[in-house]
Amino acid sequence: MPTVGLGTFQIPLEKMNDVVGWAYSLGYRMFDTAWKYNNEGAIATALKYNGIKREDVFISTKCNADALFFGGCHAGKKGIFDIRNFKSAKKAIVTSFENLQTDYIDLFLVHWPWPIPIAQEFYMELVRLQKEGRIRAVGVCSALPPHLDAFKDVSDVVPAVNQFEISPLNTQKQLIKYCKDRGICVEAMSTFSHFRNTETRKDIVGNEKIAPIAERYGKSIPQIILRWLVQQGIVVIPKSSNKERLQENISIFDFSLTEDEMSIIDNLDQGKFLNYKPDVTLTKPCWFRGRVPKKYRGWQGFNEQ
Numbered sequence: 001m002p003t004v005g006l007g008t009f010q011i012p013l014e015k016m017n018d019v020v021g022w023a024y025s026l027g028y029r030m031f032d033t034a035w036k037y038n039n040e041g042a043i044a045t046a047l048k049y050n051g052i053k054r055e056d057v058f059i060s061t062k063c064n065a066d067a068l069f070f071g072g073c074h075a076g077k078k079g080i081f082d083i084r085n086f087k088s089a090k091k092a093i094v095t096s097f098e099n100l101q102t103d104y105i106d107l108f109l110v111h112w113p114w115p116i117p118i119a120q121e122f123y124m125e126l127v128r129l130q131k132e133g134r135i136r137a138v139g140v141c142s143a144l145p146p147h148l149d150a151f152k153d154v155s156d157v158v159p160a161v162n163q164f165e166i167s168p169l170n171t172q173k174q175l176i177k178y179c180k181d182r183g184i185c186v187e188a189m190s191t192f193s194h195f196r197n198t199e200t201r202k203d204i205v206g207n208e209k210i211a212p213i214a215e216r217y218g219k220s221i222p223q224i225i226l227r228w229l230v231q232q233g234i235v236v237i238p239k240s241s242n243k244e245r246l247q248e249n250i251s252i253f254d255f256s257l258t259e260d261e262m263s264i265i266d267n268l269d270q271g272k273f274l275n276y277k278p279d280v281t282l283t284k285p286c287w288f289r290g291r292v293p294k295k296y297r298g299w300q301g302f303n304e305q
Contacts, residue, residue, distance in 0.1 A: 001030065001058060001106070001107065001137075001161075001185065001235060002028075002029045002030040002058055002235075003230055003235055003236070004028065004030070004226075004230070004235075004236055004237075004238075004249070004250050004252070005028065005029075005030030005031060005032050005058070005060070005235070005236070005237040006019075006020075006023045006028045006030065006031050006032065006237065006238075006239065006240075006246070007032050007189070007237040007238060007239035008031060008032060008033050008037065008039055008043060008239065009033075009034070009037045009039075009239060010037075010239070011039065011239065011241045012241060013039060013042045015241050016039065016042040016043060016045070016046045017045070017046045017049045017050065019046070019240075019241045019246070020043065020046035020047060020049075020050055020052070021046070021049070021050040022243045022246055023246055024050060024052055024057070026243075026246055026247050026250055027250055028246070028250060029056065029057050029058055030057070030058040030059075030060060030237070031043055031057060031058070031059055031060070032060045032061075032237045033059070033060070033061050033062075033100075034061055034062035034064065034109075034111055035061065035062065035063060035064055035067060035092070035095060035096050035099070035111075036062070036064045036066060036067075036111060040061060040096055040099035040100045041099045041100075041101075043059075043100065044099065044100045044101040044102070048101075054102055058106045058107070059100060059102065059105055059106050059107075060105075060106060060107040060108075060109065061096045061100065061105055061107075061108060061109070062108070062109040062110070062111035062141060063089070063092055063093050063096065063108065063109075063110060063111060063122050063126070064111040064112065065111075065112065065114070065115060065118045065119070065122075067087060067092035067095070068084055068085060068087055068089070068092060068118065069082050069083060069084055069085060070083045070084075070085050071083075073115065073118075075114070075280075075286065076286070079286045079291075089118075089121045089122050089124075089125040090125050090128075090129075092122075093108070093122070093125055093126065093129065096108070097134070103134070104133070104134050104135065104136065105134070105135050105136070106136045106137065107135075107136065107137045107138075107139055107160065107161060108126050108129070108130075108135045108137075108138055108139070109138070109139045109140055109141050109161065109163060110122045110123055110126070110139075110140045110141060110143075110151075111141050112141060112142060112281075113140060113141070113142060113143050113144075113147035113150070113278065113281060114281035114291070114292075115286070115291035115292070116147070116150050116281070116291065116292055116293060116296060117291065117293070119140075119147070119150065119151075120150055120151065120153070120154045123138065123140070123151045123154060123155060124154050124155055126138040127155045127157045130157070137160035137161065138157065138159060138160060139159045139160050139161030139162060139163065139184075139185075139187075140159045140161070140162050140163070141162070141163045141164065141189075142162075142163070142164045142165070142276075142278040143159070143162050143164070143278070144175065144278050144279060144282070144299060145178060145299070145302075146282055146296040146299045147278070147281075147282075147296070148162075148182075148184075149296065150293075150296055158182060158183060158184060159184055160184070160185060161184065161185045161186075161187050161235075162175075162179050162184050162185070162186060162187070163187040163188075163189050163237075164186075164187075164188075164189065164278070165188070165189055165190045165191075165273060165274060165275055166186075166188040166189075166191060166229065166234065167188075167190070167191045167192070167201070167204055167225070167274065168204060168207065168210065168225060168228070168265050168268040168269070169203065169204060169268055169269065169270050169272040170269065170270070170271060170272050170273055170274070171265075171266055171268075171269040173266070173269070174302040175302075176232065176234070178302070180233070185235060186232075186233070186234045186235070187234065187235040187236075187237065188229050188234050188235070188236050188237070189237060190274055190275050191204070191225060191226075191229070191236070191238070192204060192205060192222060192225075192238065193239075193274070194274050194275060201274060204221075204225065205221050205222055206221070207221060207268065209264055209265075209268060210224055210225065210264075210265060210268075213257070213261050213264065213265075217255050219252075219255065220248060222238070222248070222249065223248060223249070223251065223252050224257070224265075225265070226238060226249060226252045227252045227255065227256070227257055228257060228262060228265045230252060230253075231256065231257055231262060279299060279301075282296055282297055282298060282299045283297070283298065284297065284298075285297065
């Protein structure tokens, strides 16, 4: 699994051919997508357009509970409108193979660990496909210890990867350690922007504590942050549709941060989530379906461990 990959969510479909071609020429070999991004087909087309062989790239995609419901899967009182469609977990997963026009997928993730029973259903099917050789590794996204326990309850296959939000304002040190202690590779997402938009987070990319470090190395603040992640052994998937920014994001291997510089960034932590906090999936059951089994409910954090 490459250390640096290209996140593809919200890259305009009409630019995908160019972006994938630029990325590959600059050294990117991993492309991160998902069924819910509605761009798996565009990525398959872009790889062929640029003459890129399937075996020369690492493709990571994700399955989502929305695929199993008419109108998507909702939390809270809106859950009354959640009606299962006629898709099985396997059929939803196989759709990604069809979209990506590939016989195998390098890494397949459960996109969001909720509702827990459906996430377990997806995970069991991913493991079955892995045993058949169609998936090379299975993983999860935004999984906390109770979520990982839920997956362990249905399979003895440990997730290869846990992809979750990490940034200087949300360093996630305890979850990183928890995963690494169990042999789970950590992959950072949403480091610079919310998943719903393309606006970078100014309190990160313009951080006055990181700026002097960037100036010292002749690098940008995003490069320093990506290097901070990589030096922790974390895989990164920054997104961009700009050729110069693509070059910048992968040019992080010609310098190293000192322990003091790493500590400066570590100490910026505020536990501040940019996206949804995954612990909301554990606070209480859906008001009428009880989608969070009691044994996983109400997790109080790492102080319990």
